[in-house]
Amino acid sequence: MNRYDLIVIGAGIMGATAALRAAQGGMRVLVVERHAAGAGASGVNAGTLSLQIKRVALMRYALRGYEWWRNAGDEVGFKRTGGYTLAFNAGEQALLEERMTQKRQAGAPIEFVSPAQVRAREPALSERIVAASYCAEDGHADSTRTGPYLRGLLRASGVALREHAPVLAIDVGDGGFRVTVPAGPIDARRVLIAGGAWTAPIAAMLGVTLPIEVRVNTVSVTEPGPRRLHAMIGHATGLLTLKQKSNGSFLIGGGWQGRGSPTTGRGEVAGETLLQNLRLARFAVPALAHARVLRSWTGFEAFVADHYPLAGRLPGVPDAYVLACVRGGYTIGPCIGPLVADLILGREPELPLFDPARVMAGATLAHAAGAAAGTAHARN
Amino acid sequence: MSASPDPKPIHSCDVTVLGAGPAGAAAAIEAAALGLRVVLLDEQAIAGGQVYRAVPGIRPAHADRDRAEGDRLRKGLADANVDRCFGHRVWHVERVGKEWQVHALGPDGPRTVHSAALIVATGAQERHVPFAGWERPGVIGLAAATILLKAQRILPGRNVVVAGTGPLLLVAAKAIVEGGGRVAAIVDANPRSAWFAHAADLLSRPDLLARGIGWVRKLRSDGVPILHGYLLRAVEGDVPSLRATAVPVDRAGHARAGAAMAEFACDAVCCGFGLMPATDVTRLAGASHAYDPARGGWHVIVDVDQRCDVPGLYAAGDGAGVVGAAAAPLQGRIAALAAARDLGRIDARTRGARAAKRALARTARFGLAMTQIANVGNGTVASIPADVIVCGCERLARAALDEAIDDGCATINDLKAATRCGMGSCGGRLCEDTAARLIALRTGRTRADIGQATGRPPLRPVDLDALAGGFDYDALPMATPAPL
Numbered sequence: 001m002n003r004y005d006l007i008v009i010g011a012g013i014m015g016a017t018a019a020l021r022a023a024q025g026g027m028r029v030l031v032v033e034r035h036a037a038g039a040g041a042s043g044v045n046a047g048t049l050s051l052q053i054k055r056v057a058l059m060r061y062a063l064r065g066y067e068w069w070r071n072a073g074d075e076v077g078f079k080r081t082g083g084y085t086l087a088f089n090a091g092e093q094a095l096l097e098e099r100m101t102q103k104r105q106a107g108a109p110i111e112f113v114s115p116a117q118v119r120a121r122e123p124a125l126s127e128r129i130v131a132a133s134y135c136a137e138d139g140h141a142d143s144t145r146t147g148p149y150l151r152g153l154l155r156a157s158g159v160a161l162r163e164h165a166p167v168l169a170i171d172v173g174d175g176g177f178r179v180t181v182p183a184g185p186i187d188a189r190r191v192l193i194a195g196g197a198w199t200a201p202i203a204a205m206l207g208v209t210l211p212i213e214v215r216v217n218t219v220s221v222t223e224p225g226p227r228r229l230h231a232m233i234g235h236a237t238g239l240l241t242l243k244q245k246s247n248g249s250f251l252i253g254g255g256w257q258g259r260g261s262p263t264t265g266r267g268e269v270a271g272e273t274l275l276q277n278l279r280l281a282r283f284a285v286p287a288l289a290h291a292r293v294l295r296s297w298t299g300f301e302a303f304v305a306d307h308y309p310l311a312g313r314l315p316g317v318p319d320a321y322v323l324a325c326v327r328g329g330y331t332i333g334p335c336i337g338p339l340v341a342d343l344i345l346g347r348e349p350e351l352p353l354f355d356p357a358r359v360m361a362g363a364t365l366a367h368a369a370g371a372a373a374g375t376a377h378a379r380n
Numbered sequence: 381m382s383a384s385p386d387p388k389p390i391h392s393c394d395v396t397v398l399g400a401g402p403a404g405a406a407a408a409i410e411a412a413a414l415g416l417r418v419v420l421l422d423e424q425a426i427a428g429g430q431v432y433r434a435v436p437g438i439r440p441a442h443a444d445r446d447r448a449e450g451d452r453l454r455k456g457l458a459d460a461n462v463d464r465c466f467g468h469r470v471w472h473v474e475r476v477g478k479e480w481q482v483h484a485l486g487p488d489g490p491r492t493v494h495s496a497a498l499i500v501a502t503g504a505q506e507r508h509v510p511f512a513g514w515e516r517p518g519v520i521g522l523a524a525a526t527i528l529l530k531a532q533r534i535l536p537g538r539n540v541v542v543a544g545t546g547p548l549l550l551v552a553a554k555a556i557v558e559g560g561g562r563v564a565a566i567v568d569a570n571p572r573s574a575w576f577a578h579a580a581d582l583l584s585r586p587d588l589l590a591r592g593i594g595w596v597r598k599l600r601s602d603g604v605p606i607l608h609g610y611l612l613r614a615v616e617g618d619v620p621s622l623r624a625t626a627v628p629v630d631r632a633g634h635a636r637a638g639a640a641m642a643e644f645a646c647d648a649v650c651c652g653f654g655l656m657p658a659t660d661v662t663r664l665a666g667a668s669h670a671y672d673p674a675r676g677g678w679h680v681i682v683d684v685d686q687r688c689d690v691p692g693l694y695a696a697g698d699g700a701g702v703v704g705a706a707a708a709p710l711q712g713r714i715a716a717l718a719a720a721r722d723l724g725r726i727d728a729r730t731r732g733a734r735a736a737k738r739a740l741a742r743t744a745r746f747g748l749a750m751t752q753i754a755n756v757g758n759g760t761v762a763s764i765p766a767d768v769i770v771c772g773c774e775r776l777a778r779a780a781l782d783e784a785i786d787d788g789c790a791t792i793n794d795l796k797a798a799t800r801c802g803m804g805s806c807g808g809r810l811c812e813d814t815a816a817r818l819i820a821l822r823t824g825r826t827r828a829d830i831g832q833a834t835g836r837p838p839l840r841p842v843d844l845d846a847l848a849g850g851f852d853y854d855a856l857p858m859a860t861p862a863p864l
Contacts, residue, residue, distance in 0.1 A: 148784075271837070278844055293842050
């Protein structure tokens with residue numbers, strides 16, 4: 001039987017970078033993907049590579065992931081632009097100071113700058129800034145290039161990739177798994193579920209109920225216009241990401257919620273929240289008044305209650321693994337994907353993983369605390 | 381959150397109708413007659429759609445049947461109890477709970493209409509097949525030429541090549557001649573036999589058939605060359621000295637080896653390769669679509685009552701398959717009757733629909749034949765040179781798309797993500813059909829598998845400031861900040 005050592009389900013950043021490490025470790029690897037490589041959250045997010053919006057406990061992972069994007073360079077449209085996070089009232093200022101201080105302590109090179117300094121460097125910004133932070137490392141990449149880039153890496157590393165191959169069933173047996181896609185069954189010793197927002201339904205095929213919820217994040221782009229903004233712009237609450245891309249168009253995100261679910265396969269832009277997102281962007285950058293909104297879309301983001309990753313063994317199913325729910329996954333994915341592959345290869349990962357067992361129904365508090373030891377460790 | 385201070389007016393009604401062409405106007409009039417509260421939105425300043433386009437105060441140069449039809453439509457609408465919103469650009473359509481919300485920008489600012497039923501009557505759009513020089517000044521689409529001629533009484537040129545496929549070539553040529561211009565040639569990529577293949581359907585409307593034959597006679601007697609089986613491949617030179625080149629092609633549009641090309645000197649080129657249903661609104665609304673060349677390509681799927689497969693959504697006119705201006709009002713009436721029935725406002729046994737459906741079956745034959753006579757084969761894109769721009773907004777030549785297709789792009793969404801094809805201001809209206817044909821040519825996949833681009837708002841580009849409107853920063857409904 002022509003059996004793979006590992007089938008990775010999902011050709012996003014998580015699955016693809018895990019597959020690459022597993023192949024480098026000597027495994028025969030196949031990646032199956034329901035749509036196209038990088039077509040999910042990896043390809044439709046706003047491309048933000050900002051340390052200022054990463055969680056404190058994930059900062060070490062973010063710094064490593066960021067290096068991967070920097071090395072990918074032009075092929076993914078990487079730009080190191082620096083980034084400002086803005087506060088417009090006292091409450092936001094307090095939030096900004098508390099958060100950025102902790103993130104700086106976690107290793108992100110973040111400094112506080114005066115409103116006058118910000119406006120001197122970015123005259124297009126609002127005059128109503130009361131406080132701001134700056135991170136010179138912040139930047140962005142062109143998320144639409146993620147898929148073609150990952151596809152090329154997989155091909156060059158000898159990893160088999162089947163796109164437009166949604167998993168219909170997974171059967172356990174005989175020291176391995178039989179993964180069925182429309183073209184037929186494929187056998188493997190191990191499986192890694194890295195299905196983004198579709199992770200829970202895939203795990204359910206193995207009888208495991210993961211308590212995953214899904215956010216529907218909205219992103220908008222304007223028509224190209226003259227250069228008005230150089231740095232990335234964020235908001236103290238995290239509810240705005242804004243950048244002017246190299247083609248002159250503004251990309252506006254911030255996690256404003258649309259509607260829909262991965263099970264219907266359809267995310268929808270909610271008119272009212274889109275308008276609020278645009279208003280916040282317009283307030284931060286008055287120059288946006290002259291731009292025309294070209295397109296708004298949504299992407300699914302999976303999460304669990306504690307907003308930390310599921311990265312490790314799939315509870316109760318030997319030789320099955322899961323990697324999903326990584327907040328800030330676009331930046332962090334290229335770090336944590338290989339770490340999970342290390343676990344699969346039987347190696348000690350260089351940074352702690354995030355045991356999915358902690359979120360399972362019936363997991364005791366003590367169990368959850370122990371299982372999330374990596375989380376606790378990462379906080380130090 | 382209702383704390384938002386913006387003064388955006390929200391209107392509630394029973395039925396919202398998008399598009400004031402023949403289908404939408406008929407739907408609105410019928411719905412109002414059935415006692416429903418109706419809001420009708422159209423981007424243009426007056427009703428009529430593309431086919432009955434007119435500008436108030438400008439009389440046509442000649443007695444014009446289309447103008448008379450249009451005036452009748454406008455009169456009917458004016459007499460009906462319909463809230464008419466012209467000059468409104470609809471930018472989003474969403475289903476929230478059990479109602480539709482239609483977001484528009486009008487002369488007085490943003491307007492949102494809430495209704496239980498939504499009738500989409502947004503018509504058709506022109507199919508474009510790129511050729512060398514299609515972006516040159518002096519080259520315009522047939523639809524654009526029609527706007528110039530009908531609404532502004534401006535000739536696209538004094539010596540015009542009219543090229544593409546199908547009956548609209550004759551319509552444009554006739555209008556140019558009547559307007560005092562000269563037609564250098566009519567160049568149709570399809571063989572003359574395409575007409576004879578649909579003779580029986582054409583005879584279903586002898587009046588319209590006779591009108592078309594009259595135009596052909598008139599154009600021939602004026603000495604206008606009418607070429608069949610020639611595909612426009614290049615326009616060179618600068619206005620007013622353009623040179624259009626056409627190559628002989630077979631039925632599927634593939635160039636025939638060894639046959640002589642045709643060349644015409646001209647000062648303008650009007651081109652169009654038939655009509656396709658406009659599906660942007662129904663895609664956004666989440667309805668199912670099918671690909672059927674006999675109906676113009678991708679169209680929203682409707683049942684016999686013009687219902688889509690999303691509750692409360694109806695489609696009438698060319699969007700559900702290009703049936704033409706004669707059949708469109710019947711579909712509009714049927715949709716309005718269905719909406720009234722589904723809302724429980726009329727008895728299920730109301731007779732009106734049955735007669736309209738019988739008339740529709742007759743009338744649609746002619747319009748669908750017109751659509752098929754204008755169909756193009758995938759061969760028409762096979763001979764596009766590698767360096768010709770296919771996606772004008774993102775400046776993508778055919779070679780770039782072919783490369784991405786060979787690299788694994790198997791659907792329109794794949795190609796869009798990989799190359800940005802269709803991501804510009806036109807929303808893929810100019811390039812998507814050609815891009816899909818290129819995928820079909822190179823992969824052998826069906827159009828159903830290749831798919832359409834996912835529907836996204838805004839339906840047309842909209843000014844950010846107009847959308848954002850006046851607002852108070854402190855009243856913005858901020859969600860809980862992201863976890864630290």
